[in-house]
Amino acid sequence: xxxxxxxxxxxxxxxxxxxxxxxxxxxxxxxxxxxxxxxxxxxxxxxxxxxxxxxxxxxxxxxxxxxxxxxxxxxxxxxxxxxxxxxxxxxxxxxxxxxxxxxxxxxxxxxxxxxxxxxxxxxxxxxxxxxxxxxxxxxxxxxxxxxxxxxxxxxxxxxxxxxxxxxxxxxxxxxxxxxxxxxx
Numbered sequence: 120x121x122x123x124x125x126x127x128x129x130x131x132x133x134x135x136x137x138x139x140x141x142x143x144x145x146x147x148x149x150x151x152x153x154x155x156x157x158x159x160x161x162x163x164x165x166x167x168x169x170x171x172x173x174x175x176x177x178x179x180x181x182x183x184x185x186x187x188x189x190x191x192x193x194x195x196x197x198x199x200x201x202x203x204x205x206x207x208x209x210x211x212x213x214x215x216x217x218x219x220x221x222x223x224x225x226x227x228x229x230x231x232x233x234x235x236x237x238x239x240x241x242x243x244x245x246x247x248x249x250x251x252x253x254x255x256x257x258x259x260x261x262x263x264x265x266x267x268x269x270x271x272x273x274x275x276x277x278x279x280x281x282x283x284x285x286x287x288x289x290x291x292x293x294x295x296x297x298x299x300x301x302x303x
Contacts, residue, residue, distance in 0.1 A: 125180030127206035162234040172199035174237045179208040188214045189222040227257025239269035255281030266299040
C-alpha cells in the first residue's frame with residue numbers, strides 16, 4: 120500500500136498482519152478521488168474506522184487542512200501514527216482511540232464540521248446505518264460536503280438517511296462505494 124499522489128506521493132504505508140483490517144486498494148482510492156475531485160486546503164476530513172489511516176493520509180497528501188483519525192483498536196492507532204510520521208503529515212492529524220458512536224458525539228459537542236467523512240466499517244457488522252444516523256444527528260457535515268462509505272458490493276444503502284442523501288454508488292468486485300451528500 121502506498122500514497123497515490125500529493126506531498127507524500129509514493130510513500131509506502133505500513134499494514135498489519137492478519138485479516139482484521141482491509142486496507143482500501145489503490146484502485147478504489149484512485150477512483151474515489153477521481154469522483155470527488157480536488158481537495159482544498161481548508162478541507163477538514165474525518166476517517167472513521169481508520170485501520171491503517173490510508174484514506175485520511177491520502178486526503179492530507181492531496182492538500183486537506185486536517186484529518187481526524189478514529190479507530191477503536193490500539194494496534195491501528197499505532198500503525199496510523201507510524202504512517203503519519205513516515206509521510207510527514209502528523210502535524211495535520213488528530214488521532215483518537217474510540218468507537219465511532221462516542222467519537223461522533225464528542226466531535227458534535229465540539230461543533231467540528233467536516234467537508235468529507237470516510238467510513239469503512241468491518242463488513243457484516245451492520246454499523247453503516249447507525250453511523251450515518253449519528254453523523255446526521257450530530258450535524259458533522261459542512262454545507263456542500265459528503266460522506267463516502269466503503270462496503271460490501273452486495274449491500275444496497277438507502278437513498279436517504281435523515282438530511283443525508285445518496286448521490287452515487289459504484290461497485291469494484293467485492294467492494295462497493297456509496298457517496299452521500301448533505302441536503303442544502
